Amino acid sequence: xxxxxxxxxxxxxxxxxxxxxxxxxxxxxxxxxxxxxxxxxxxxxxxxxxxxxxxxxxxxxxxxxxxxxxxxxxxxxxxxxxxxxxxxxxxxxxxxxxxxxxxxxxxxxxxxxxxxxxxxxxxxxxxxxxxxxxxxxxxxxxxxxxxxxxxxxxxxxxxxxxxxxxxxxxxxxxxxxxxxxxxxxxxxxxxxxxxxxxxxxxxxxxxxxxxxxxxxxxxxxxxxxxxxxxxxxxxxxxxxxxxxxxxxxxxxxxxxxxxxxxxxxxxxxxxxxxxxxxxxxxxxxxxxxxxxxxxxxxxxxxxxxxxxxxxxxxxxxxxxxxxxxxxxxxxxxxxxxxxxxxxxxxxxxxxxxxxxxxxxxxxxxxxxxxxxxxxxxxxxxxxxxxxxxxxxxxxxxxxxxxxxxxxxxxxxxxxxxxxxxxxxxxxxxxxxxxxxxxxxxxxxxxxxxxxxxxxxxxxxxxxxxxxxxxxxxxxxxxxxxxxxxxxxxxxxxxxxxxxxxxxxxxxxxxxxxxxxxxxxxxxxxxxxxxxxxxx
Amino acid sequence: xxxxxxxxxxxxxxxxxxxxxxxxxxxxxxxxxxxxxxxxxxxxxxxxxxxxxxxxxxxxxxxxxxxxxxxxxxxxxxxxxxxxxxxxxxxxxxxxxxxxxxxxxxxxxxxxxxxxxxxxxxxxxxxxxxxxxxxxxxxxxxxx
Numbered sequence: 001x002x003x004x005x006x007x008x009x010x011x012x013x014x015x016x017x018x019x020x021x022x023x024x025x026x027x028x029x030x031x032x033x034x035x036x037x038x039x040x041x042x043x044x045x046x047x048x049x050x051x052x053x054x055x056x057x058x059x060x061x062x063x064x065x066x067x068x069x070x071x072x073x074x075x076x077x078x079x080x081x082x083x084x085x086x087x088x089x090x091x092x093x094x095x096x097x098x099x100x101x102x103x104x105x106x107x108x109x110x111x112x113x114x115x116x117x118x119x120x121x122x123x124x125x126x127x128x129x130x131x132x133x134x135x136x137x138x139x140x141x142x143x144x145x146x147x148x149x150x151x152x153x154x155x156x157x158x159x160x161x162x163x164x165x166x167x168x169x170x171x172x173x174x175x176x177x178x179x180x181x182x183x184x185x186x187x188x189x190x191x192x193x194x195x196x197x198x199x200x201x202x203x204x205x206x207x208x209x210x211x212x213x214x215x216x217x218x219x220x221x222x223x224x225x226x227x228x229x230x231x232x233x234x235x236x237x238x239x240x241x242x243x244x245x246x247x248x249x250x251x252x253x254x255x256x257x258x259x260x261x262x263x264x265x266x267x268x269x270x271x272x273x274x275x276x277x278x279x280x281x282x283x284x285x286x287x288x289x290x291x292x293x294x295x296x297x298x299x300x301x302x303x304x305x306x307x308x309x310x311x312x313x314x315x316x317x318x319x320x321x322x323x324x325x326x327x328x329x330x331x332x333x334x335x336x337x338x339x340x341x342x343x344x345x346x347x348x349x350x351x352x353x354x355x356x357x358x359x360x361x362x363x364x365x366x367x368x369x370x371x372x373x374x375x376x377x378x379x380x381x382x383x384x385x386x387x388x389x390x391x392x393x394x395x396x397x398x399x400x401x402x403x404x405x406x407x408x409x410x411x412x413x414x415x416x417x418x419x420x421x422x423x424x425x426x427x428x429x430x431x432x433x434x435x436x437x438x439x440x441x442x443x444x445x446x447x448x449x450x451x452x453x454x455x456x457x458x459x460x461x462x463x464x465x466x467x468x469x470x471x472x473x474x475x476x477x478x479x480x481x482x483x484x485x486x487x488x489x490x491x492x493x494x495x496x497x498x499x500x501x502x503x504x505x506x507x508x509x510x511x512x513x514x515x516x517x518x519x520x521x522x523x524x525x526x527x528x529x530x531x532x533x534x535x
Numbered sequence: 536x537x538x539x540x541x542x543x544x545x546x547x548x549x550x551x552x553x554x555x556x557x558x559x560x561x562x563x564x565x566x567x568x569x570x571x572x573x574x575x576x577x578x579x580x581x582x583x584x585x586x587x588x589x590x591x592x593x594x595x596x597x598x599x600x601x602x603x604x605x606x607x608x609x610x611x612x613x614x615x616x617x618x619x620x621x622x623x624x625x626x627x628x629x630x631x632x633x634x635x636x637x638x639x640x641x642x643x644x645x646x647x648x649x650x651x652x653x654x655x656x657x658x659x660x661x662x663x664x665x666x667x668x669x670x671x672x673x674x675x676x677x678x679x
Binding site: 228 | 571572573575578579581588594595596605607609612613616620623634635
């Protein structure tokens, strides 16, 4: 086996060098500004946005977890395809909407959007913190996933820790230098490899181990029927209610995921995003293949100790070393590309809103150089400073995740299970607020905190899923109720104050939290008008 | 399900006299957007009406076949929505209710010391905001 290991290790090392080169060269001749780094200068066309966002959605989980869930539980894994597809339907509207708002006002992240919408930097900071808390574990999941993939593809020669460090160094280097454009180019390399590898596996694995796909279906029905209907095999409550609630929650939440939004904002025009909403769902068909392979593993290695290795176990068992390496490199890049975008998104979230003094939309904010990107996209000193801060956060977030993967491999990963539920709680403040003008900053903050508290309580008390329903959905419902109630109370208090002042009598005290998220009087009355009619 | 609200085409009927300058007027009707609920409906129906192994479709167990079919139909639905959407055909920006009332210059507040208020750097928008050859209420929107 040492010969195979040497071949596979060499191919892996070469692939990492090529990845670094592609990533580093991609930004040659491009601007040095913040918007170029964070959102590729808003200049990517349909092809690159497709490549980038496809790369983000096909992570190392697709190679490891998808096959693993299929092996362990069966049909509950279909939620992955379901929510990604639903997410693209939602994205047909949400992508261009976030793009339009962000481009019009020169914004680069969801925290930036929230800050500008409510003219409130504290609200933007809250969104940035929530986003960071739920994204860092995701980076760690990718680093650890890379470790598992590389360890498997080199027949155990490269150990988990070394693979983790390599993935971190490669991803961090090109994303620090080239920003989102680097991720997009590496993603192109990755998509070609991943499509080739996965399509090959779809044909080869069932034929090699069984008598083709028909035989696989036959044996599943005959021997493993429990895997083929909800709630799956010993899945611990992953039934129909969980499937429906999770696909709805995740389908909406993925459209405000900071990494998805980075993809949206990098687009050249709204139609780039609308076209991508039509094209990207086709890519999700590839996700069925690791599921097939996981199901095949049920008959080949029924006693597999670590289900996540279902796919790579079959690959190393049945293929020659160069092909193993090819599949392994596809899997490794499937960790590196999302990892780089996750780290970049964290940097972008924190760099301007948290550390850089905000975008200047908050009238209470400190004075200073205008930090919004200028119309021409050239780089002023203030903008460069914000870019440096963003890169610093990008590096620190990666280091935290790397340390976590080396020291506490299980702790942070627990959190990543909650990523979607947690980020769902920013949906009202970031997305709904663009449609409902009556939402106030106190309402958005109160709702978000209530939602996060409810979600954490359900999870910590072991009640998620609660009677089969995804806890994040319940938390989001509470979030929306609180947002609505507090926003309405704020309007009423302000209206009362105005009426009192007009009558010349003693004005009732306005709600202490009420002083305007929306300072301008015209908007204020507009808020009342829609606040009465909408919702 | 309230979390799906952002997806609803809320533009028709909401009061919005001030169209955004250069953008497609906010009152453009886009009834086709309701079709975007179909993919969610397909998948949500899976555990309710398709949670069984038989009948098998080309040998594939029914639940799996249903999910594959939903995955194939969804992009076609989204494509059809684009074909029916007047904003897609004109390449117009998405209407943002939160921007309404802020975009006409009289209202936009200029925070002290800032050169630009709520209006934002409109120069960056480039060709994306061109209004298309067809009128805002072009009948093809819902007719096809």
